Amino acid sequence: MTQDYGFALARERGIALGPIGHRIVEENELTRVWEVRLAPGEELGFHIHYHPYYVVSLGGGDNEIETIFGKTIATQEPLGHTVYIDEKRAIHKLTNRSDQTYLSRLIEFKAVRWTYDDDPAQARPEAGEQTPEGYAAAFREILEHTADLPWEPKSLKGLYQKMLWRDEETGASIALIKFDKGVGIPNAHAHASNQFMYCLSGKYRYIPTGTTLVAGSFYCNPVGSVHGPTIADEATIFLEIYDGPHYPVQPPWYTDPKDAT
Template sequence: MDNDYGFDLARQRGIKLGPVGHRIVEDNDLTRVWEVKLEPGEELGFHIHYHPYYVVSLGGGDNEIETIFGDTIATHEPVGHTVYIDQKRAIHKLTNRSDRTYLSRLIEFKAVRWTYEGDPSESKPEPGDATPEGFEAAFNEILTHTGDLPWEPKSLKGLYQKMLWRNEETGASIALIKFDKGVGIPNAHAHASNQFMYCLSGKYRYIPTGTTLVAGSFYCNPVGSVHGPTIADETTVFLEIYDGPHYPVQPPWYTDPKDAT
């Protein structure tokens, strides 16, 4: 059956579902970032996903997905490999089939939450018209129409941002970033947290490597990894996500300290 995701079978076999990762790196109103780390032969037990998600490999090789129904899918996830899952999948587990450690970040997008028929964890409101006491407190939504926000110039000429969300305690943030044509980051540099970039439009190049981002490109620069300098060959707009503070120290191309956070 198309709507059978394995909950009845899990109940019959006495399987208790676990989390989708090993450690939560960042959790906010919009996203939850998990670390998945598996030594050779180690497995992440049976689980199911409740949100669309991205997986970004930070190292590894061959893995195997096995559903609760016994179906297996071989995957190859070397460093830099990414995959976006936007559809429900049956209960499954993940096993590292390579001879090296597998490490990844799994980014859940919490704006969408999937529900499953037969899921015992689903709590349903009591029948009736009245809203259960305290029900409103469960909602803490953020809605931003980015077209209504002005582009705020940063202290590097030709660079602008629209800050969509920021955690002042951790430094994590989500923003739209725009580079005018011919503008880029002038120096090689590293970040104090993981940087995720999704190119919405334009053409943006990392000069030493020639790595070029165009519309639809997803780019991850892990914490501490050096990249740059860069140049926008066309006016370019990114959705940029940091799961912590942006820089270990204020970089020289910013004169305003707030631009480095």
């Protein structure tokens, strides 16, 4: 049975679907990072997603999703709010219902591409048909069994990483990071791109502010924002994501330049 995602209704109403964000911040063969920026009362018009995606709010409040069928869903997306969408949803639009600007980064994972039964333009090729150019590339996958990867020591004693993915052109990366108890970044510092951290275990503290991350904590540090020094009150493991290069210059606590990238 064909599921209705709203394409026929969009054609009937003369609605041309728009982009899922306002501008592309970064893109490579595996990911595409969009900026979404909505002034109070502003809306991002009807659109649909063709890839799983992850949204990180950099500021905002109350938003409203409205599907093409008229169903409305209230959402609250303040600074630091995250959401991962890995299922197809009907055509929809987004409106900022708060009194402050909503800003976010929407990260598409291009290795998976969704098709919709009611969207003829997205039909999969039938058996025996020539595969469209670029079609197979959209389904390239990366699989890492992290338990099988060794912890690689960095040149700051007591700090280790498992690099899961890195774009050598942009410097963007995804890695597991481990701090031994009592180890931290010794100086205040800023990053050359946005830093996203999800704490998997342990207890990690930003000394000047007392901000403490424990298992389940999500932390977003925007590009150029000064933070630290830090200390791991317990042995701590993070999933750490950068959407560009890590540091503007090599920081003094690393003796190996590759540790700063």
